[in-house]
Amino acid sequence: xxxxxxxxxxxxxxxxxxxxxxxxxxxxxxxxxxxxxxxxxxxxxxxxxxxxxxxxxxxxxxxxxxxxxxxxxxxxxxxxxxxxxxxxxxxxxxxxxxxxxxxxxxxxxxxxxxxxxxxxxxxxxxxxxxxxxxxxxxxxxxxxxxxxxxxxxxxxxxxxxxxxxxxxxxxxxxxxxxxxxxxxxxxxxxxxxxxxxxxxxxxxxxxxxxxxxxxxxxxxxxxxxxxxxxxxxxxxxxxxxxxxxxxxxxxxxxxxxxxxxxxxxxxxxxxxxxxxxxxxxxxxxxxxxxxxxxxxxxxxxxxxxxxxxxxxxxxxxxxxxxxxxxxxxxxxxxxxxxxxxxxxxxxxxxxxxxxxxxxxxxxxxxxxxxxxxxxxxxxxxxxxxxxxxxxxxxxxxxxxxxxxxxxxxxxxxxxxxxxxxxxxxxxxxxxxxxxxxxxxxxxxxxxxxxxxxxxxxxxxxxxxxxxxxxxxxxx
Numbered sequence: 001x002x003x004x005x006x007x008x009x010x011x012x013x014x015x016x017x018x019x020x021x022x023x024x025x026x027x028x029x030x031x032x033x034x035x036x037x038x039x040x041x042x043x044x045x046x047x048x049x050x051x052x053x054x055x056x057x058x059x060x061x062x063x064x065x066x067x068x069x070x071x072x073x074x075x076x077x078x079x080x081x082x083x084x085x086x087x088x089x090x091x092x093x094x095x096x097x098x099x100x101x102x103x104x105x106x107x108x109x110x111x112x113x114x115x116x117x118x119x120x121x122x123x124x125x126x127x128x129x130x131x132x133x134x135x136x137x138x139x140x141x142x143x144x145x146x147x148x149x150x151x152x153x154x155x156x157x158x159x160x161x162x163x164x165x166x167x168x169x170x171x172x173x174x175x176x177x178x179x180x181x182x183x184x185x186x187x188x189x190x191x192x193x194x195x196x197x198x199x200x201x202x203x204x205x206x207x208x209x210x211x212x213x214x215x216x217x218x219x220x221x222x223x224x225x226x227x228x229x230x231x232x233x234x235x236x237x238x239x240x241x242x243x244x245x246x247x248x249x250x251x252x253x254x255x256x257x258x259x260x261x262x263x264x265x266x267x268x269x270x271x272x273x274x275x276x277x278x279x280x281x282x283x284x285x286x287x288x289x290x291x292x293x294x295x296x297x298x299x300x301x302x303x304x305x306x307x308x309x310x311x312x313x314x315x316x317x318x319x320x321x322x323x324x325x326x327x328x329x330x331x332x333x334x335x336x337x338x339x340x341x342x343x344x345x346x347x348x349x350x351x352x353x354x355x356x357x358x359x360x361x362x363x364x365x366x367x368x369x370x371x372x373x374x375x376x377x378x379x380x381x382x383x384x385x386x387x388x389x390x391x392x393x394x395x396x397x398x399x400x401x402x403x404x405x406x407x408x409x410x411x412x413x414x415x416x417x418x419x420x421x422x423x424x425x426x427x428x429x430x431x432x433x434x435x436x437x438x439x440x441x442x443x444x445x446x447x448x449x450x451x452x453x454x455x456x457x458x459x460x461x462x463x464x465x466x467x468x469x470x471x472x473x474x475x
Contacts, residue, residue: 002060007236008312008369010244010267011167015369018266020235025063027234028054029226029264031243032124034071035105036090038289039112041317042240042280046270048303049311050238051118053268053370055411067229068121070109072102072128073205074197075218085215088204098205099128112290115299117413123229127221130228131207134216137224137258138195146257150186152198152212158191161253167267168245193250195220219250226263227255237264241271241312271309274316288317300414301326307372307412328380329414335387336405336416339398348392355404358382362408372412379408430461434470437463 005018020026030050033043047068057064077083091098110120127134138154141147146160158164158172165171172191194217199206206213226234232255239248248267255263272279275286293302305325309315358378365375386393386401393401409416437452453463456472463472 001062002363002367004367005057005060006367006369007266007268009265010269011264016266020062021233021265024061025065026057026236027065027230028067028236028238029222029230029234030066030068030121030237031222031239031247032069032071032121033109034075034086035102035109036086037105038291039105039109040280040290041275041288041293042273043109044112044116044290044302045273045306045309045311045315046238046240047113047118048116048306049270049370049372050268051413052307052372052411053238053311054119055413056366056370059411065123065230066119066121067123067125067226069222069225070102070106070124070126071218071221072099072126074127074216074221085203085205091204102126102128108291112294115294116290116303117300117415125225125229127216127225128205130221130224131216133228134220134224135196135209137220137227137254139210140258141195141254144257146254147195148188149196149211152214153186153194154196154211155187155192156195156250156254156257157188158193158253159189161257163256164191164253165249167252168249170245170249193217193219193246195254219247220254222247223251223254223258223263226251227258232259232261232263234264236266236268238268238270241269244269268311270311271314274314276318277316280317297322298326298329301329304329304376304412304414308376310369310371310373312369328376331380331387332383332405332414332416335383335390336402338387338390339393339402342390342393342395342398345394345396347394347397349389349397351393351397351400354382354385355400359404359408362411366411376412379412430456430459434463434472438470441465 001024003017003019006015007018008014009016028050030047033039054064054066072087073085075086077086077089085098087098087101091101094101096104114120138147141156142149142154145157147154147156165174172189196209196211196214196216198212198214203215206215226237237248237251248269252263274280275288278284278286280286280288290302301322302325305317305321306315308321308325308328358381361378362375365371365378368374405416433452433456437449437456440446440448440452456463461472463470
């Protein structure tokens with residue numbers, strides 16, 4: 001097992017050596033999307049980043065239980081205790097039932113993220129399927145004095161939880177009434193948040209409870225589902241940086257008041273997204289849905305573009321980034337294709353030491369808070385070195401290099417076991433043209449050789465003459 005991993009813990013605001021509860025098993029909970037619309041680039045940034053973290057932990061020898069929810073009720077339009085349920089609002093606009101809408105967008109989520117080569121969650125719970133557990137959880141909080149019922153709704157009393165604000169730094173002393181949390185007259189304190197909300201007339205998503213016919217608050221859902229599937233205390237909780245407050249802060253208050261134990265040992269938060277230098281938002285009209293991007297971009301190029309940015313940093317998506325990422329990906333695919341062309345049994349370089357150094361650099365980068373930009377830069381440098389020395393590599397070494405790429409791909413997930421034949425393999429006619437040109441070069445018939453080169457270039461085939469023979473790439 002890898003005991004050298006360091007993680008930036010939002011809770012402590014510093015990097016810490018990662019020590020899992022169990023020496024060989026890691027339990028992770030990740031806040032999933034509210035499924036009232038298609039997934040966008042912000043979702044892609046988060047879930048691709050967490051996918052690589054999960055893959056690296058698996059690659060390092062751990063068993064990983066990965067839980068990621070789909071919020072299908074209780075997330076209101078102002079992210080707090082006021083407003084309309086986002087799913088109900090969209091369902092009414094679309095003239096469909098709320099759960100029909102939810103099923104549609106969950107299906108779309110899996111279509112998008114499987115295209116991006118993101119592993120499915122081990123468990124993908126929905127709060128609408130955990131209403132009994134939510135009610136039971138709230139009843140415990142009431143009995144312990146952390147929550148109170150008034151006019152059919154139940155609120156968490158933040159003054160009863162002495163550590164409130166420890167994740168975000170937003171303590172009760174610093175909190176400003178009315179910021180992000182709307183004040184309801186019946187609350188004891190302005191910062192108290194809803195665990196259960198009494199349904200208003202016409203509200204569709206509602207259930208019977210000891211307090212009213214109503215529905216759960218947004219924050220309680222993740223506390224209940226993480227506790228059910230991972231226990232009171234687990235290793236890693238992931239989410240977007242915009243969820244630190246109030247969502248994750250309120251999760252901690254609920255969960256730790258319920259159990260008396262620390263909820264999660266490490267809190268990971270991914271950075272937000274910009275589009276061509278501007279913050280991505282619906283109000284700006286620059287939101288980018290994944291399915292739209294997939295119409296014009298290779299999904300693995302999108303994945304690589306995301307991984308070239310550290311998960312905690314803000315990423316600026318642009319056509320330039322996608323173009324550069326495609327070139328990076330092409331360079332790897334090209335080398336893998338060229339390695340299949342190696343025929344010599346003699347080697348002139350020490351490949352094993354190169355591979356060992358590249359693997360060591362990759363591990364050091366990933367151990368440092370999952371630094372994918374640095375890890376990828378080492379991989380790109382290795383690729384350049386291999387390409388520059390192809391004529392010195394033996395068949396056995398070529399196989400060794402290919403095995404290294406496939407091993408590393410278990411972490412970065414670029415699908416390197418599926419070299420794109422349409423781009424790097426030639427049909428019989430074009431291959432014959434290359435052989436014909438080689439014959440012309442041997443005869444020193446430069447006019448014919450140059451003519452074939454120009455003909456192939458017009459067809460999108462670029463040739464490169466090297467000491468070990470001609471190399472080609474489909475443009």
